[in-house]
Amino acid sequence: MNHSGHVEYTATGMPNRKLAIWLFLASECMFFGALIATYLIYQGQSLVGPYPEDLFDIPLTTVSTFILLMSSLAMVLAVAAAQKEDLKQTRLWLAVTALMGLTFLGFQAYEYNHFIHAGLTLSVNLFGSTFYVMTGFHGAHVAIGVIWLSSLFAHTFRPVDPKRRALDIEIAGLYWHFVDIVWIVIFTVVYLLGVGG
Amino acid sequence: MATVQESFPTQRAAILPRPKSTTGFWSWVTTVDHKRIGIMYAVTAIFFFLVGGIEALIIRLQLFSPDMNVVSADVFNQLFTMHGTTMVFLAVMPLSAAFFNYLLPLMLGARDVAFPRLNAFSYWLFLFGGIFINTGWFVNAAPAVGWFGYANLTSPAYTPGLATDFWNIGLQILGIGTLVSAFNFIVTIINMRAPGMTLMKMPVFAWTTLVTSFLIIFAFPSVTVGMILLTFDRLFNANFFEVAANADVVLWQHLFWIFGHPEVYILILPAMGIVSEVLPTFARKPLFGYSVMVFSTILIGFLGFAVWSHHMFTVGMGPVVNSIFSLATMAIAIPTGVKIFNWISTLWGGSIRFKAPLLFALGFVWMFMIGGLSGVMHSSAPSNAQQQDTYFVVAHFHYVLIGGAIFALFAGLYYWFPKVTGRLMNEKIGVVNFVLMFIGFNVTFFPMHFLGLMGMPRRIYTYDPALGLQFWNQVSTIGSFILAAGVAVYLYNLAVSLKKGELAGEDPWDARTLEWMLPNPPPVYNFARIPVVSARDEFWARKYEGAPAKEVAAGSEDEEDGIHLPGNSYFPIIMAGMITLFGYGLLYSGALAVAAIILTILSAMGWAFEGVGGTIIYPKGDAE
Amino acid sequence: MVRSGNKLKRIFSIVPLASAVAWAQGAFAQAPQSVFAPAGPVAQTQLNLLSLTLWIAIGIFVVVGSILLYTVIRFRARPGDPIPKQIQGNTTLEVIWTVIPIIILIVIAVPTVRDAFGLASPPPVDDVLNVRVIGYQWWWAFEYPDLGIVTANELRVPVGKVVNLTLESNDVIHSFWVPRLAGKMDVIPNRVNTMWFVAEEAGIYYGQCAEFCGTSHANMRFRVIAQPENEFHAWVEGRRAVEAFSPANDLVARGQAIFESTGTCFACHNVDGTAANGQVGPDLTDFASRTTIAAGLLANTPENLARWLRDPQAVKPGALMPRLPLSDDDIQALTAFLYSLE
């Protein structure tokens, strides 16, 4: 009697946890919306430098953005594999997704390091405050995603009902895609449209 | 209640075993039963209500006359800050949550909420967050920035020390708990309704809970971001609200009120839901205009997001913005008015039984209307310039918050007391309770309308004797003690009725909704077999309209002969504790903060891999 | 018949209600900071709007409240009541009580928008008085940029003239509110707000900070003193005639010496014609002509001044003027000096 294997009865047919993650992401939209709005409100308001145009290295960030974007593809493959109950492929793509997430974080760490040396700290001006807090919270989301994916990866070595596993991974995937999309918005608004603004 | 229990096999060794006890202290600490959690919410919220009430009484004493020296200016400022914060976040919201918790699964015909452990987690975050905010009192650092903590008074330059941090970080801890419970309730309502209960057959209380929870998930992030920014300013020298760095301090006001206005509907919608349950029962008529009620609740929810700047009419936003927000605000009177008229129509033609719950519900309709009407007076921006930040506003919001929310919550406390305890509240004492609170409330707060228009600003610890404000302040202070006496009578009634209250039997009010089909108090598993719903007022329909009493076994095949009860768990309280520890770490020690983060992650993993646990229970004989 | 009699009674009950409200308004208008005693067009317009909404609110409450009362009395349970008819709703009714409030709200909305725009900018006249208001924790500075004078806590204006204010803050958010002249406007750091008013009668108008701004928010009061044009000009001229201050007697001279000695008053206060040009505290050039001390808190009397100088925080919690080690003699001298500052 494997209890965790049963498909729970729900009035809509959508599993509870999946519905919950959708609601969570809706709430997160407001969260990042407020952070991005704050960034925009303070754009061009800094009294002293460094300013965005002094620092942003668009090609570099494009690369890290691309990696994060591709990680979503890997995530899709992981979900698909899990749904096909293909354990090997699931492991592979979970690992790839997590590694790409880590790479993105590496780029971010490099970027922060570079910016700090160029004089942009949290306290120096409004740009520093808004930039670090917004991208920092995004980075924290990626980090949590990486931890999540890693534990799912570890979990693949345990005997779990495959349907349940597929759902677990699908839910993590929703989160991961969301974090990705948020970055696309940040990248567009902050890096691409922001410079010179 | 003859039941057979069988412990449910845990799948694998977990970090901590599932706790086993079903009675005693630890069974409450580790409980995941929505009914127990509901009771814990109620008890804690009433406790904080008393704390906030005592703070209010000290405020009233200090304002009795211009030369009172009950407290110093600084303590007074701490008192109203903590009073507002406590009442809003630690009394009314959690008291509403108590009703959500206890009642929703029963009303929906479910065994529990969607995520029982998350539910416990929310409660612990509420409790710990409340303690965190109140820590200030014990380390001589209670916040004094007002309950909406306008920047830049919250900057370290103007409020050094930890006081503002206790407020700021404590509210974030609470916020996580509130958000989590909102997700939980939405999923519960959307997914866990009994077969046959379409959305439009749900009790209105479920609807108001649903809309409230949506308001929470969309409104809280805004203030959370505001508070995060403030945290970075205060702890890490960021510049979000630092004037010297060219910050715009009004940003805080937007972030706060985009949350703050929906918040007031978060406070009132559950109350409206309660009243919409109580009035039909005691008028013995269905709620008039159910679908319009539902629609107006949704509309209020939507409009609630479009009016936040009516708290900022005097910020200098210009006539265009002010006009837009004036009109949007006024529009809310329409769906709200519809509700009032529908409640009256529910009573019309009924057979009204004047029991304590009904008295409180009627008091609600009455006084909420007064508060709503003064709200409409505020909404006219040009005249708001004479009202903003005066006692006229204080009068408005206490009419909607006490006359509205608190009275409705009391109606609910009286109405569902037999459900929870199996005993009736003493009716005579209940009437005394109501009369004292009704009179005390109006004597306290009606004069505040006068005071405001006579030029008394709010948040002043003393006033110029030349202003002629003394008389009405004295009336108000006297009223507040009558009100407090009313609350004390409630506590007395509670104590008496818990011990010696008349046994309620089944269905003491001749009620209409599913929860009353269960024994009082309900068994742990709620419904032995899940009812199949065919009507809006299912219980009534079964009693009087010959609706078929159909039932099914819930869930999957393997439950056919038994009910799986989720196991208790240590992790909700542990994880909530770790998050709270992180808060203290931020203020006292970086090492503690880092340790707390790691422990939080670990407890999250322990939680995730805890395994199912629980028991299978075989109800015997009490299936109808 | 009986029914219409009831109706009549109900209509007549509005008369005593109305007169009670009128009486109350009259009584409340006595209060010096009352919204019900407007003394200028801005406050008057705002009161008109407030009255409109107030009467509508009272009207709705009386009507709906009566219906509610009637309902609960009329339909109270009686022994042997049958089960009431289970009515689910009534579309016509529901439409009606959606439409009526809409109409009522339009009645409020139209003048709201009209006045929002009407009051946003002052009447287009040339002859205006410009004043820069600066909020400090917990007092007010008033600068007359066109007249070149600065004063504190008491804003003098000529009767009948449009006064244009620009509002700025030195520290946190405050709010400038003189109920009898105009509704409030917030005073926000990093922003410049504007408002205007006209005082139509000579007199002293009480005002008070209306946004919580820290410990002594309650004590951040001020006065607007509206004077006939000629008196106002006399005051302005007196204030502008900046000549070197010459002490009238020894005591005053000693007071001035203390005032100007290092580390004391002059570091924070300005007095035209002396070495004191501090910018931290209120300008004291015309101190003797003020009616109050410490932002409207105390009447301006020698005893009160001595109390203030002895221990500012004891008078006004949190006051940002330090408690200086002054002997009674020092205080006497300082008092003499300060009261020679007309």
Ligand code: HEA
């Ligand atoms: C439960 C909480 C609650 C509720 C339900 C409301 C409801 C409303 N509030 Fe209130 N409000 C607060 C809590 C609440 N408020 C709080 C806490 C503050 C102060 C915060 C602070 O500064 O600390 C505040 C402040 C506040 C302000 C800012 C005041 C100021 O600071 O200057 C305004 C301005 O527009 C306002 C308006 C309204 C309106 C229009 C409604 C409407 O929803 C009311 C609608 C109801 C009715 C109108 C009555 C019934 C209707 C009829 C009988 C139909 C016919 C009526 C008409 C046609 C008019 N409120």
Ligand code: HEA
């Ligand atoms: C739901 C919310 C809520 C509730 C229920 C209340 C309840 C009360 N409030 Fe409320 N109040 C606010 C929300 C609320 N308030 C908010 C948001 C503010 C704004 C804060 C700010 O400006 O930042 C405010 C501000 C505020 C002020 C203005 C302060 C100021 O601006 O300076 C005043 C003044 O009178 C006041 C009075 C009261 C009183 C007398 C009660 C009474 O109803 C209290 C009744 C309860 C009791 C009296 C408790 C009973 C106690 C006993 C019976 C004793 C038992 C003893 C033991 C068991 C030991 N409140």
Ligand code: CUA
């Ligand atoms: Cu300045 Cu309150």
Ligand SMILES: [Cu+2]
């Ligand atoms: Cu509001």
